[in-house]
Amino acid sequence: MKKIGIPRGMLYYEYFPIWKDFFEGIGFEVISSNRTNKEIMDRGILYSVDEACLPVKIIHGHVDFLKDKVDFLFIPKIMSIYKREYCCPKIIGLAEMIRNSLDDLPEILDVVYDFNKRRGPEKAYKEIAKTLGVTERQSSRSLKKADKGMDRLLDWLKSDILPDNYAYRKDFKDLLLLGHSYILFDDFINMKVVEKLIDKDINVHFPEDISDDIARKYSNFTKKRMFWTHGRRIIGASNYVIMNHKVDGIIYLSSFGCGLDSVFTHMVSRQAAKYGIPFMNLTLDEQTGEAGINTRLEAFLDMMKWRDSHKDHISSFR
Numbered sequence: 001m002k003k004i005g006i007p008r009g010m011l012y013y014e015y016f017p018i019w020k021d022f023f024e025g026i027g028f029e030v031i032s033s034n035r036t037n038k039e040i041m042d043r044g045i046l047y048s049v050d051e052a053c054l055p056v057k058i059i060h061g062h063v064d065f066l067k068d069k070v071d072f073l074f075i076p077k078i079m080s081i082y083k084r085e086y087c088c089p090k091i092i093g094l095a096e097m098i099r100n101s102l103d104d105l106p107e108i109l110d111v112v113y114d115f116n117k118r119r120g121p122e123k124a125y126k127e128i129a130k131t132l133g134v135t136e137r138q139s140s141r142s143l144k145k146a147d148k149g150m151d152r153l154l155d156w157l158k159s160d161i162l163p164d165n166y167a168y169r170k171d172f173k174d175l176l177l178l179g180h181s182y183i184l185f186d187d188f189i190n191m192k193v194v195e196k197l198i199d200k201d202i203n204v205h206f207p208e209d210i211s212d213d214i215a216r217k218y219s220n221f222t223k224k225r226m227f228w229t230h231g232r233r234i235i236g237a238s239n240y241v242i243m244n245h246k247v248d249g250i251i252y253l254s255s256f257g258c259g260l261d262s263v264f265t266h267m268v269s270r271q272a273a274k275y276g277i278p279f280m281n282l283t284l285d286e287q288t289g290e291a292g293i294n295t296r297l298e299a300f301l302d303m304m305k306w307r308d309s310h311k312d313h314i315s316s317f318r
Protein backbone atom coordinates (compact mmCIF):
# COMPACT_ATOMS: atom_id res chain seq x y z
CA MET A 1 0.00 0.00 0.00
CA LYS A 2 1.40 3.44 -0.94
CA LYS A 3 2.10 5.84 1.90
CA ILE A 4 1.12 9.50 2.28
CA GLY A 5 3.14 11.52 4.77
CA ILE A 6 1.46 14.36 6.66
CA PRO A 7 3.92 16.46 8.67
CA ARG A 8 2.69 17.21 12.20
CA GLY A 9 2.82 20.99 12.07
CA MET A 10 0.90 24.12 10.99
CA LEU A 11 -2.54 23.23 9.59
CA TYR A 12 -2.18 19.57 10.61
CA TYR A 13 -3.73 20.91 13.83
CA GLU A 14 -6.82 22.05 11.95
CA TYR A 15 -7.39 19.38 9.32
CA PHE A 16 -5.62 16.13 10.16
CA PRO A 17 -8.80 14.05 10.82
CA ILE A 18 -10.30 14.92 7.41
CA TRP A 19 -6.99 14.43 5.58
CA LYS A 20 -6.36 11.06 7.24
CA ASP A 21 -9.88 9.73 6.62
CA PHE A 22 -9.83 10.96 3.03
CA PHE A 23 -6.55 9.29 2.08
CA GLU A 24 -7.40 6.08 3.90
CA GLY A 25 -10.79 6.08 2.16
CA ILE A 26 -9.10 6.08 -1.26
CA GLY A 27 -6.76 3.26 -0.32
CA PHE A 28 -3.56 4.88 0.99
CA GLU A 29 -1.74 4.48 4.27
CA VAL A 30 -1.30 7.72 6.19
CA ILE A 31 1.82 8.35 8.23
CA SER A 32 2.32 11.46 10.31
CA SER A 33 5.56 12.49 11.96
CA ASN A 34 6.15 12.03 15.70
CA ARG A 35 5.19 14.73 18.15
CA THR A 36 7.64 17.64 18.04
CA ASN A 37 10.83 17.02 20.02
CA LYS A 38 14.27 18.60 20.27
CA GLU A 39 15.68 16.59 17.37
CA ILE A 40 12.81 17.52 15.05
CA MET A 41 13.15 21.19 15.99
CA ASP A 42 16.94 21.20 15.55
CA ARG A 43 16.66 19.62 12.10
CA GLY A 44 13.97 22.12 11.16
CA ILE A 45 16.20 25.02 12.18
CA LEU A 46 19.06 23.52 10.19
CA TYR A 47 17.07 23.25 6.95
CA SER A 48 14.90 26.38 7.01
CA VAL A 49 15.75 30.00 6.33
CA ASP A 50 16.75 32.16 9.31
CA GLU A 51 13.89 34.61 8.79
CA ALA A 52 11.17 31.96 9.12
CA CYS A 53 8.88 31.93 12.16
CA LEU A 54 9.24 29.12 14.69
CA PRO A 55 6.29 26.95 13.44
CA VAL A 56 7.64 27.12 9.86
CA LYS A 57 11.09 26.03 11.05
CA ILE A 58 9.61 23.18 13.03
CA ILE A 59 7.52 21.84 10.16
CA HIS A 60 10.73 21.56 8.11
CA GLY A 61 11.95 19.14 10.81
CA HIS A 62 8.73 17.11 10.53
CA VAL A 63 9.14 16.87 6.76
CA ASP A 64 12.74 15.72 7.22
CA PHE A 65 11.46 13.04 9.65
CA LEU A 66 8.98 11.74 7.06
CA LYS A 67 10.68 12.15 3.72
CA ASP A 68 12.37 8.73 3.50
CA LYS A 69 9.39 6.84 4.92
CA VAL A 70 6.63 7.79 2.47
CA ASP A 71 5.77 7.84 -1.25
CA PHE A 72 4.06 11.27 -1.20
CA LEU A 73 4.02 14.25 1.10
CA PHE A 74 0.77 16.15 1.54
CA ILE A 75 1.44 19.89 1.95
CA PRO A 76 -1.51 21.80 0.45
CA LYS A 77 -1.34 25.47 -0.53
CA ILE A 78 -4.12 26.82 1.62
CA MET A 79 -4.66 30.34 0.31
CA SER A 80 -8.09 31.06 1.66
CA ILE A 81 -10.56 29.13 3.81
CA TYR A 82 -13.37 31.73 3.72
CA LYS A 83 -14.41 34.23 1.07
CA ARG A 84 -12.64 37.59 1.30
CA GLU A 85 -10.22 36.19 3.87
CA TYR A 86 -6.66 34.89 3.52
CA CYS A 87 -4.15 32.70 5.30
CA CYS A 88 -0.69 33.88 6.26
CA PRO A 89 1.66 33.99 3.23
CA LYS A 90 3.97 31.52 4.99
CA ILE A 91 1.13 28.98 5.09
CA ILE A 92 0.40 29.60 1.41
CA GLY A 93 4.03 29.26 0.35
CA LEU A 94 4.95 26.39 2.64
CA ALA A 95 5.28 23.70 -0.04
CA GLU A 96 7.58 25.95 -2.10
CA MET A 97 9.73 26.80 0.91
CA ILE A 98 10.12 23.12 1.74
CA ARG A 99 10.89 22.15 -1.86
CA ASN A 100 13.67 24.71 -1.92
CA SER A 101 15.11 23.85 1.48
CA LEU A 102 15.22 20.06 1.62
CA ASP A 103 16.77 17.60 -0.85
CA ASP A 104 15.58 14.16 -1.98
CA LEU A 105 11.92 14.73 -1.24
CA PRO A 106 9.18 12.40 -2.46
CA GLU A 107 6.48 13.94 -4.68
CA ILE A 108 4.68 16.76 -2.86
CA LEU A 109 0.89 16.91 -3.25
CA ASP A 110 0.56 20.69 -3.04
CA VAL A 111 -2.96 21.17 -4.26
CA VAL A 112 -4.45 24.69 -3.98
CA TYR A 113 -7.42 25.53 -1.72
CA ASP A 114 -8.73 28.97 -2.55
CA PHE A 115 -12.29 29.82 -1.65
CA ASN A 116 -11.93 33.22 -3.27
CA LYS A 117 -11.47 31.48 -6.59
CA ARG A 118 -14.03 28.74 -6.00
CA ARG A 119 -11.31 26.19 -5.45
CA GLY A 120 -12.80 24.69 -2.31
CA PRO A 121 -11.99 21.25 -0.90
CA GLU A 122 -14.11 19.31 -3.45
CA LYS A 123 -12.06 20.58 -6.36
CA ALA A 124 -8.81 20.19 -4.48
CA TYR A 125 -9.50 16.60 -3.46
CA LYS A 126 -10.62 15.72 -7.00
CA GLU A 127 -7.28 16.98 -8.26
CA ILE A 128 -5.41 14.90 -5.68
CA ALA A 129 -7.43 11.82 -6.66
CA LYS A 130 -6.51 12.37 -10.31
CA THR A 131 -2.80 12.63 -9.46
CA LEU A 132 -3.04 9.43 -7.44
CA GLY A 133 -5.00 7.56 -10.12
CA VAL A 134 -8.23 7.30 -8.11
CA THR A 135 -11.70 7.73 -9.66
CA GLU A 136 -13.75 10.88 -8.98
CA ARG A 137 -16.55 8.75 -7.55
CA GLN A 138 -14.25 7.07 -5.05
CA SER A 139 -12.79 10.43 -4.10
CA SER A 140 -16.13 12.19 -3.44
CA ARG A 141 -17.44 9.18 -1.47
CA SER A 142 -14.31 9.25 0.68
CA LEU A 143 -14.49 13.03 1.14
CA LYS A 144 -18.11 12.84 2.34
CA LYS A 145 -17.18 10.28 4.97
CA ALA A 146 -14.01 12.14 5.94
CA ASP A 147 -15.91 15.39 6.51
CA LYS A 148 -17.65 13.83 9.51
CA GLY A 149 -14.26 13.26 11.15
CA MET A 150 -13.95 17.03 11.66
CA ASP A 151 -16.62 16.87 14.41
CA ARG A 152 -14.08 15.21 16.67
CA LEU A 153 -11.23 17.65 15.89
CA LEU A 154 -11.28 19.61 19.14
CA ASP A 155 -11.58 16.54 21.39
CA TRP A 156 -8.76 14.92 19.49
CA LEU A 157 -6.53 18.01 19.83
CA LYS A 158 -7.25 18.36 23.52
CA SER A 159 -6.62 14.68 24.21
CA ASP A 160 -2.98 15.25 23.28
CA ILE A 161 -2.35 18.03 25.77
CA LEU A 162 -4.90 17.69 28.58
CA PRO A 163 -4.55 15.07 31.31
CA ASP A 164 -6.93 12.08 31.16
CA ASN A 165 -10.29 12.78 32.82
CA TYR A 166 -9.62 16.51 32.80
CA ALA A 167 -12.81 18.41 33.56
CA TYR A 168 -13.78 22.01 34.19
CA ARG A 169 -13.33 22.82 37.90
CA LYS A 170 -15.94 25.15 39.28
CA ASP A 171 -14.06 27.21 41.86
CA PHE A 172 -10.86 27.65 39.89
CA LYS A 173 -9.76 30.68 37.90
CA ASP A 174 -10.51 30.71 34.17
CA LEU A 175 -7.88 31.68 31.65
CA LEU A 176 -7.99 32.03 27.87
CA LEU A 177 -4.87 30.75 26.14
CA LEU A 178 -4.58 32.56 22.82
CA GLY A 179 -2.50 31.84 19.75
CA HIS A 180 -2.35 29.72 16.62
CA SER A 181 -3.54 26.12 16.93
CA TYR A 182 -0.10 24.81 15.96
CA ILE A 183 1.34 26.53 19.03
CA LEU A 184 -1.46 25.91 21.50
CA PHE A 185 -1.74 22.18 20.77
CA ASP A 186 1.97 21.39 20.35
CA ASP A 187 3.24 20.95 23.88
CA PHE A 188 6.89 21.00 22.82
CA ILE A 189 6.65 24.45 21.20
CA ASN A 190 4.61 25.83 24.08
CA MET A 191 6.78 24.17 26.75
CA LYS A 192 3.83 22.38 28.32
CA VAL A 193 2.13 25.63 29.32
CA VAL A 194 -1.29 23.93 29.44
CA GLU A 195 -0.09 21.28 31.88
CA LYS A 196 1.62 23.94 33.98
CA LEU A 197 -1.54 26.03 34.21
CA ILE A 198 -3.70 23.05 35.12
CA ASP A 199 -1.21 22.14 37.87
CA LYS A 200 -1.67 25.66 39.22
CA ASP A 201 -5.45 25.16 39.52
CA ILE A 202 -6.42 27.08 36.40
CA ASN A 203 -9.22 26.17 33.98
CA VAL A 204 -7.71 26.57 30.52
CA HIS A 205 -9.86 27.71 27.58
CA PHE A 206 -8.86 27.89 23.90
CA PRO A 207 -10.11 30.11 21.03
CA GLU A 208 -11.38 26.87 19.43
CA ASP A 209 -13.85 26.49 22.36
CA ILE A 210 -15.72 29.51 21.02
CA SER A 211 -17.94 28.88 18.03
CA ASP A 212 -16.93 30.34 14.69
CA ASP A 213 -20.20 32.33 14.54
CA ILE A 214 -19.48 34.05 17.85
CA ALA A 215 -15.84 34.70 16.94
CA ARG A 216 -16.94 36.18 13.62
CA LYS A 217 -19.48 38.45 15.28
CA TYR A 218 -16.99 39.72 17.88
CA SER A 219 -14.22 40.27 15.37
CA ASN A 220 -16.29 43.07 13.85
CA PHE A 221 -15.33 45.57 16.54
CA THR A 222 -12.11 46.51 14.80
CA LYS A 223 -12.10 49.62 12.59
CA LYS A 224 -10.89 47.68 9.59
CA ARG A 225 -12.28 44.28 8.58
CA MET A 226 -9.96 41.48 9.70
CA PHE A 227 -9.08 39.61 6.53
CA TRP A 228 -6.66 37.09 8.06
CA THR A 229 -8.76 34.03 8.96
CA HIS A 230 -6.59 33.00 11.90
CA GLY A 231 -6.45 36.57 13.18
CA ARG A 232 -10.21 36.89 12.93
CA ARG A 233 -10.59 33.82 15.12
CA ILE A 234 -8.06 35.05 17.70
CA ILE A 235 -9.44 38.59 17.84
CA GLY A 236 -13.08 37.43 17.80
CA ALA A 237 -12.57 34.86 20.57
CA SER A 238 -10.64 37.30 22.75
CA ASN A 239 -13.14 40.14 22.23
CA TYR A 240 -15.95 37.78 23.21
CA VAL A 241 -14.37 36.66 26.50
CA ILE A 242 -13.08 40.15 27.34
CA MET A 243 -16.30 42.05 26.62
CA ASN A 244 -18.42 39.49 28.50
CA HIS A 245 -15.92 39.09 31.38
CA LYS A 246 -15.80 35.34 30.81
CA VAL A 247 -12.23 34.82 32.06
CA ASP A 248 -9.92 36.06 34.83
CA GLY A 249 -6.92 36.45 32.57
CA ILE A 250 -5.50 35.96 29.06
CA ILE A 251 -2.13 34.63 28.00
CA TYR A 252 -1.13 35.00 24.35
CA LEU A 253 1.47 32.48 23.15
CA SER A 254 3.06 34.22 20.21
CA SER A 255 5.79 32.98 17.94
CA PHE A 256 9.11 34.72 17.44
CA GLY A 257 9.24 35.92 13.85
CA CYS A 258 5.46 36.10 13.36
CA GLY A 259 4.42 39.42 11.86
CA LEU A 260 0.72 38.74 12.42
CA ASP A 261 1.19 37.94 16.10
CA SER A 262 3.01 41.22 16.64
CA VAL A 263 -0.17 43.03 15.51
CA PHE A 264 -2.71 40.74 17.24
CA THR A 265 -0.94 40.83 20.63
CA HIS A 266 -1.24 44.64 20.68
CA MET A 267 -4.91 44.54 19.69
CA VAL A 268 -5.75 42.02 22.43
CA SER A 269 -3.67 43.74 25.09
CA ARG A 270 -5.38 47.10 24.43
CA GLN A 271 -8.85 45.56 24.60
CA ALA A 272 -7.98 43.60 27.77
CA ALA A 273 -6.68 46.75 29.47
CA LYS A 274 -9.88 48.61 28.54
CA TYR A 275 -12.04 45.98 30.27
CA GLY A 276 -9.66 45.36 33.22
CA ILE A 277 -8.66 41.79 32.29
CA PRO A 278 -5.03 40.82 33.08
CA PHE A 279 -3.07 40.02 29.92
CA MET A 280 0.37 38.61 29.24
CA ASN A 281 2.21 37.86 26.00
CA LEU A 282 4.73 35.02 26.03
CA THR A 283 6.90 34.96 22.91
CA LEU A 284 8.20 31.49 22.11
CA ASP A 285 11.45 30.95 20.26
CA GLU A 286 14.03 28.23 19.67
CA GLN A 287 15.24 28.25 23.27
CA THR A 288 14.22 25.16 25.21
CA GLY A 289 15.07 26.34 28.75
CA GLU A 290 11.84 26.56 30.76
CA ALA A 291 13.01 28.65 33.75
CA GLY A 292 12.08 31.99 32.15
CA ILE A 293 8.62 30.88 31.15
CA ASN A 294 7.95 29.31 34.56
CA THR A 295 8.86 32.53 36.36
CA ARG A 296 6.66 34.67 34.15
CA LEU A 297 3.73 32.26 34.48
CA GLU A 298 3.99 32.20 38.26
CA ALA A 299 4.20 35.99 38.48
CA PHE A 300 1.17 36.39 36.20
CA LEU A 301 -0.96 33.87 38.11
CA ASP A 302 0.00 35.44 41.45
CA MET A 303 -1.05 38.82 40.10
CA MET A 304 -4.33 37.40 38.78
CA LYS A 305 -5.19 35.92 42.18
CA TRP A 306 -3.96 39.01 44.04
CA ARG A 307 -6.43 41.16 42.13
CA ASP A 308 -9.36 39.38 43.80
CA SER A 309 -8.40 40.69 47.20
CA HIS A 310 -7.33 44.12 45.93
CA LYS A 311 -10.07 44.91 43.43
CA ASP A 312 -10.36 48.54 44.46
CA HIS A 313 -6.68 49.32 44.14
CA ILE A 314 -5.05 50.64 41.01
CA SER A 315 -4.31 47.59 38.94
CA SER A 316 -0.70 46.68 38.41
CA PHE A 317 -0.93 45.21 34.94
CA ARG A 318 -1.59 48.35 32.92
Ligand code: SF4
Binds near residue numbers: 054055056089260
Ligand atom coordinates in the same frame (compact mmCIF):
# COMPACT_ATOMS: atom_id res chain seq x y z
S1 SF4 B 1 0.77 33.26 11.11
FE1 SF4 B 1 2.74 33.69 12.09
S2 SF4 B 1 3.31 31.77 13.07
FE2 SF4 B 1 1.76 31.29 11.55
S3 SF4 B 1 2.88 30.79 9.68
FE3 SF4 B 1 2.40 32.95 9.58
S4 SF4 B 1 4.21 33.99 10.40
FE4 SF4 B 1 4.30 31.84 11.05
